[in-house]
Amino acid sequence: MTAASSQIIYTLTDEAPRLATASLLPIIQAFAAPAGIDVATSDISVAGRILGQFPEALTEAQRMPDNLAELGKLTLRAEANIIKLPNISASVAQLKSAIKELQDKGYKIPDYPESTKTDEEKDIRARYNKCIGSAVNPVLREGNSDRRAPKAVKEFARKNPHSMADWSQASRSHVSHMHHGDFYHGEKSMTLNKARDVKMELITKSGKAIVLKPKVSLLEREVIDSMFMSKKELLEFYERQIQDAHKTGVMFSLHVKATMMKVSHPIVFGHCVKIFYREAFEKHAKLFEELGVNVNNGMVDLYNKIGTLPQSTQDEIRRDLHACHEHRPELAMVDSAKGITNFHSPNDVIVDASMPAMIRNGGKMYGADGRLKDVKAVMPESTFARIYQEIINFCKWHGAFDPKTMGTVPNVGLMAQQAEEYGSHDKTFEIPEDGVANITDLDTGEVLLSQNVETGDIWRMCQVKDAAIRDWVKLAVTRARNSGMPVVFWLDAYRPHEAQLITKVRMYLHEHDTTGLDIQIMSQVRAMRYTLERVVRGLDTISATGNILRDYLTDLFPIMELGTSAKMLSIVPLMAGGGMYETGAGGSAPKHVQQLVEENHLRWDSLGEFLALAVSLEDLGIKTHNAKAKVLARTLDAATGKLLDNNKGPSPKTGQLDNRGSHFYLALYWAQALAGQTEDKELAAHFKPLAETLAANEQKIVDELAAVQGQPADIGGYYLPDVRKTEAVMRPSATFNAALAAAAG
Numbered sequence: 001m002t003a004a005s006s007q008i009i010y011t012l013t014d015e016a017p018r019l020a021t022a023s024l025l026p027i028i029q030a031f032a033a034p035a036g037i038d039v040a041t042s043d044i045s046v047a048g049r050i051l052g053q054f055p056e057a058l059t060e061a062q063r064m065p066d067n068l069a070e071l072g073k074l075t076l077r078a079e080a081n082i083i084k085l086p087n088i089s090a091s092v093a094q095l096k097s098a099i100k101e102l103q104d105k106g107y108k109i110p111d112y113p114e115s116t117k118t119d120e121e122k123d124i125r126a127r128y129n130k131c132i133g134s135a136v137n138p139v140l141r142e143g144n145s146d147r148r149a150p151k152a153v154k155e156f157a158r159k160n161p162h163s164m165a166d167w168s169q170a171s172r173s174h175v176s177h178m179h180h181g182d183f184y185h186g187e188k189s190m191t192l193n194k195a196r197d198v199k200m201e202l203i204t205k206s207g208k209a210i211v212l213k214p215k216v217s218l219l220e221r222e223v224i225d226s227m228f229m230s231k232k233e234l235l236e237f238y239e240r241q242i243q244d245a246h247k248t249g250v251m252f253s254l255h256v257k258a259t260m261m262k263v264s265h266p267i268v269f270g271h272c273v274k275i276f277y278r279e280a281f282e283k284h285a286k287l288f289e290e291l292g293v294n295v296n297n298g299m300v301d302l303y304n305k306i307g308t309l310p311q312s313t314q315d316e317i318r319r320d321l322h323a324c325h326e327h328r329p330e331l332a333m334v335d336s337a338k339g340i341t342n343f344h345s346p347n348d349v350i351v352d353a354s355m356p357a358m359i360r361n362g363g364k365m366y367g368a369d370g371r372l373k374d375v376k377a378v379m380p381e382s383t384f385a386r387i388y389q390e391i392i393n394f395c396k397w398h399g400a401f402d403p404k405t406m407g408t409v410p411n412v413g414l415m416a417q418q419a420e421e422y423g424s425h426d427k428t429f430e431i432p433e434d435g436v437a438n439i440t441d442l443d444t445g446e447v448l449l450s451q452n453v454e455t456g457d458i459w460r461m462c463q464v465k466d467a468a469i470r471d472w473v474k475l476a477v478t479r480a481r482n483s484g485m486p487v488v489f490w491l492d493a494y495r496p497h498e499a500q501l502i503t504k505v506r507m508y509l510h511e512h513d514t515t516g517l518d519i520q521i522m523s524q525v526r527a528m529r530y531t532l533e534r535v536v537r538g539l540d541t542i543s544a545t546g547n548i549l550r551d552y553l554t555d556l557f558p559i560m561e562l563g564t565s566a567k568m569l570s571i572v573p574l575m576a577g578g579g580m581y582e583t584g585a586g587g588s589a590p591k592h593v594q595q596l597v598e599e600n601h602l603r604w605d606s607l608g609e610f611l612a613l614a615v616s617l618e619d620l621g622i623k624t625h626n627a628k629a630k631v632l633a634r635t636l637d638a639a640t641g642k643l644l645d646n647n648k649g650p651s652p653k654t655g656q657l658d659n660r661g662s663h664f665y666l667a668l669y670w671a672q673a674l675a676g677q678t679e680d681k682e683l684a685a686h687f688k689p690l691a692e693t694l695a696a697n698e699q700k701i702v703d704e705l706a707a708v709q710g711q712p713a714d715i716g717g718y719y720l721p722d723v724r725k726t727e728a729v730m731r732p733s734a735t736f737n738a739a740l741a742a743a744a745g
């Protein structure tokens, strides 16, 4: 899979985007081929990545190359042109289901080891750990992030506003975060004066030195942080919040990002579950330990593990858990119909999407009775939680946002080279004993950063390379210049890490001509307030943020403005010169798969893919001097605009136009735009027959696509769907397929 310069790599991922690809990719390939562009695929699905870890367990035919590693290498080359669709960031429960599905399909991969006593078990666990959480994005995102709503999309949203629930000033919904003892409070940071190799070491009270991370190689001018969250304070915080919610009668919900902060946040999540069900966990402590119950993986882990016990014991445990509810607040639900609470799995309530959904709903979440209710949204870490309280305050004061008139908030996010939390996974530890946690220079023995920690505290080190920060500043200035919008760097001078960033931002802004640009630096809360004051006046403001706020804001604002973050243009200009084009800013929409399987309707909107493909083609055109590629890009944009104007996006309702139907219209409009342009006669001639055939058969094709809906669809699997069956389901119009095949020659 080496990338020739006229190659675009299209990733095969999971769930809804994978299904959409089965329909869209053949269209893309048919349109790209006449311009001499090869659109190749790379499977980075969770199933593919699992198989890539265990070549020795598989037959020759079953083996899968380590595509992710290959793609990671490609991002470091200037010719990289990758279209990356969202993929599952798997929880342990999802990983286990994927393993089971693969085993059932005859792949002899090992079980996920619950405990790791032997070296073999440790090795298997280590390999599987590479497949969980946000395992793909940190490897591929070798550039900073540029996410925005293209003009046509914003205009469409203004003309076709999505529904927004009302906000009442009497709403009791709020955000609760720690005020001390969290990562914000316990952070230290420094910029390195020279390249150094360091270790992370715990010196225990009894004087033992425990090396937690033997070596981290750091570059000159790199920023490093050491921070910890106090277990004691976290538990006290949870108890207070749970009691407060119970006393005041608001629902309780916990919002973490256990995918991206895949080591720290499952622990933060697990503590909350154990505090909530304190008496039950205390009573059954011994049994749970024997069973290896680990609620860092959610209550689903507990229910699965007790499933092997005699019925009477299971009943007793369930009764004890239920008894806790008597004096605990109502829990927000993920799926009230199925009785799935906020505690079921740490990956079910992912803060970037869950908080905007709550805010769109007038500050409400679903309770067990299926009704929307005010809620206490608990986000222990105060660093970023405060932005949500600020937006809630704003909504209570001003009412809900109006998509017809509100401004837009694009984002320029720092994430390159495993910036900030992305690089922290192998440097995050649960402290085994009270002591001092040091980051120490391996050569000189100098202790660079030092913290007093206690048993159970979560200690982590983050790093950001100077080159990544410099590139981020450059991207922000470029975006300000190209868009004419002001830029606000959301940086808090009181946070040690961000104080270091502020110094660098100021320094690197001098490298650019900023005459006439409006560039400011503000703490997060002020930045939110300032941006919202502009938003309600219809004014646009670029947010330049660190990695976490990149994630949060690129769901938050699009969901307010456009109804979904799927309609975002999401570009990663790779630092080595290539480009990665992500599709939307959201995830893999598991609910959509369920609807397809039950009713053969896929409501996934591929607008993100259309937008990404256009910029990918344009970039390829420029870099390889391929004029045809540029024509493809321009006509694709025109087709996308027409698709929006004519409302040919997918409907959520079964029986109406779905993802496949929207792909058909894209192909029709794209072929028409190509046939109608005069810049490239060859392309015009090539696409004329297709344009005519599709137009002549429009109703027939739409009918063929509609005819399959309303009954179950068999795609032969979830994590590893059967390719043939999926194709059959996703390409049900014989007329459309024949027209495309004829165009492909």
Ligand SMILES: NC(=O)C1=CN([C@@H]2O[C@H](COP(=O)(O)OP(=O)(O)OC[C@H]3O[C@@H](n4cnc5c(N)ncnc54)[C@H](OP(=O)(O)O)[C@@H]3O)[C@@H](O)[C@H]2O)C=CC1
Pocket: 085, 086, 087, 088, 089, 090, 137, 259, 347, 350, 353, 354, 564, 565, 566, 584, 585, 586, 587, 588, 589, 590, 591, 592, 603, 604, 605, 606, 608, 652
């Ligand atoms: N870049 C990446 O690879 C990312 C991956 N993820 C992963 O995705 C999975 C699911 O995450 P989750 O938090 O549930 O968020 P999702 O974004 O997948 O889903 C939330 C809701 O957003 C709407 N939505 C998202 N994308 C689209 C689309 N293209 N078309 C139409 N509607 C869309 C759907 O609303 P409705 O149901 O109303 O139709 C959906 O239910 C997790 O494994 C997560 O880790 C998450 C974010 C980014």
Ligand SMILES: O=C(O)CCC(=O)C(=O)O
Pocket: 089, 133, 134, 135, 137, 138, 259, 260, 352, 550, 551, 554, 585, 586
């Ligand atoms: O990497 C992940 O798990 C999710 C990333 C994400 O949500 C985003 O980039 O917006």
Ligand SMILES: [Mg+2]
Pocket: 352, 551, 552, 554, 555, 585, 586
């Ligand atoms: Mg996100």
